[in-house]
Amino acid sequence: MASSSTKSPSPSSPSTSAPDLSIGASDTVHLHAAGYNTNPEVKDDPERGLINSMQRFRSSPLDFIREVSLHVSGTGWRSYDHIIGQPIFYSGFSENMKSMVLGNQMLLKKVRELAGRRVDIEVKEGLLGKEGERDRYGEGFDGKDERGRRRMEIEEQLMEVAEQLTDNMICKMESKRFIRGAYYLATQLLTRAYHQGVHVSSEEVLRLRSVAERAAKNKQSIIFLPCHRSHVDYVSLQIICYRLGLALPTVVAGDNLNFPVVGAFLQHAGAMWIRRSFGDDQLYTTLVQAYIDTLLQNGFNLECFVEGGRSRTGKLLPPKFGILGFMLDSIASGRVKDAIICPVSTQYDKVIEVDSYISELLGTPKPKENLMDFLSASSVLSLKLGRVDVRFHEPWSLRAFINQQRERFTQLPQQLSPKEERIRILRTLGYKVLSEINDVSVVMPTALVGTVLLTLRGRGVGKTELIRRVEWLSERVRAQGGRVAHFGSLPTTVVVERALEVLGPDLVGLVPGLPEDTFYAVDRFQLSFYRNMTIHLFILQALVSAAMYTKIKLGGGPEMQRISYSDLRGQVYFLSQLFRGEFIFPTEGLDANLAKTIDGLESDNVIKVTRNEEDGTKVEFVELHPAERETGRENFDFYCFLIWPFIEATWLGAMSLMMLTPPSTRKGKEVWLDAKKVQDRAQLFGKTLYHQGDLSYFEAVNKETLKNAYTQFEEEGIIVxxxxxxxxxxxxxxxxxxxxxxxxxxESGRILAKGPLWAFAERISSSRREGKNRRDGGTVQSRVLSLADKVGEALWTEATVGPGEVIEAEVVGTPGAKKKGKKGRRKSMSVAPKL
Structure with missing residues (x-):
């Protein structure tokens, strides 16, 4: 690990990285080795070209009109005539697509099946008449003929519904003139908000174009699978594909964005609308599969967000398997020969929606999208939000991946059923894509500054120290195999100043009147969004450090703070199980990952390892290295500060379960509480603990982390x-x-600080950061447990005895847990690869 005397002139190594391409507001695409300057022609002012573009109408109306006319007429590259991919921009494309979807044999079979089921129900209920009666057509009753006519009638009705659903769902990119105008509008808006442009790697673009040419020749689709942090994600990818001559992908989008005016615009620009939930609608489910099949069979590119919704916390979310499952089934079934998977990382200096994310995480309901809110986003266009960095992982064959997984399954001692095989392949696919997104992600300047500010002790940091730590963190990112955004010849001082400018005074404050500029985190909650963009690189070191902290926090001499390997392994395993739904862990397994992490920390002089005397390989004890103590534990503390907010959130979740302790008056009765209300009260409980000093991090009360904790508790069998x-x-x-x-x-009716749940919470707490009254266990027991009981009172006031009228029940618990409800079933667990 780099020492405190790091002398790196810049937190980048442009000489070892491929040059960037930047797309700005002007006509040209700039190729430059240092990606931070958007235009090498403007020397030290990367914003000059943008300012000229914005002032062009006032200063030179004729030039402005000429530029617009070039886009309208499609002159040069703007024509989009020679794209790499299948033809889609022609009149009648949408009708042709609808015809192919509605003629899909799988869809027709499902329609016949559904119609047959309905006829059977009507026969059973006596709705089709009886022998000797006249049927609805005035003819003598013949059960067979009547059922046949009724079946055809229902099939026609279902096909009419399918046609309407298809028209509402499919993208309608059939006008080049519209696409040219949409590109111009989107580019102007995006590059005014992100004033340093959209950046991609020239090496990755050349590779992607080469893959696209082969895919077009073989009539294969490229499936882009980006991470999802902002609505800007799909806009930036469409702009890149258009500007570089790649066929625009059809973007799978939730129909919550399909509101008047905007919905139609997006649908003609590439959006495919799907419901947020399919429920039990078999016709709609089959229709979506038929459309996916049609797109892939004809080699049309696709874009789907593997996380489902946007990440409100800054880090990757666990994969959602809905649309990913449709794509997998298209290939695995043989209906489509092959498709190319391309994971994509999109990173921002600043995300437009972070303010609204924080409100949602604190419990404010997510507002329904509407035109006025969409138009109000124009207020951000006057801001300077830095730049967007898009990186493409090396594309790979989905067919080859499926074959590889199936070959691996043949070596298992027990044969998997087709359903089990599909679940395993799908889960592996989802986490493989997320891992590869992390692999190519670029750490932005704002993420570096935000991470440093939130991982230092004290109220603030001087500018000199801030710059030193940014340089140190940049080196650590690269040492972990990560990427840091190119800064070129710009000194770190300028890079930090630009990052502070983008973050703004609402996030990072400056203390006036001091001999040295001193900065502090104004809004730690919002700043944590940018810190979380780096945590995936250090999660293993963070878990090991948090496990060691269980001993180090007790104080005493160095010999008192060392931890045995068995205790270290046990706590690391415990924590990794807690966070298996939060983070993407390497798949090598606990012991291999732990050994690698210990070796790395030892070589960096963060820890000192004592091995057995016999062969010198088996680790017996681990403790802080003397050199680490001399530097004030800054490296060890850095890793702890990264993971502590998540440990706090999980501890809060565990302590909030105390609210579910039945009152004495409900003793012996099976009482069920509304899950949403429980989590709402857990947030209120957390806010109270924070303001009373028993919780160190306000971001620990965010509802997404609490929701993940409750999901984990359910899988562990703590709650049903x-x-x-x-x-x-x-x-x-x-x-x-x-x-x-x-x-x-x-006698008192108070909850006792004993039992499995208390021990579980205490084990989490052993890795928490020391804070107010933290060492006074008696105070925590009496106050925190009493508060949990008080906050939970409202839940029990509204509670209903028994599960009520349960139509479908899912119960998760210990292996011996009983099923509840007539259709009770054990929930299938989808678990991330363990540490």
Missing amino acids: SSASKTGKTKTKTIRLADQWIPLRDE
């Missing part, structure tokens, strides 16, 4: 759940599993 339905409203209720319910004092 039941899903009930009243009309169209579905409600999930939960309760503590019997063996996890805490006891109450018989």
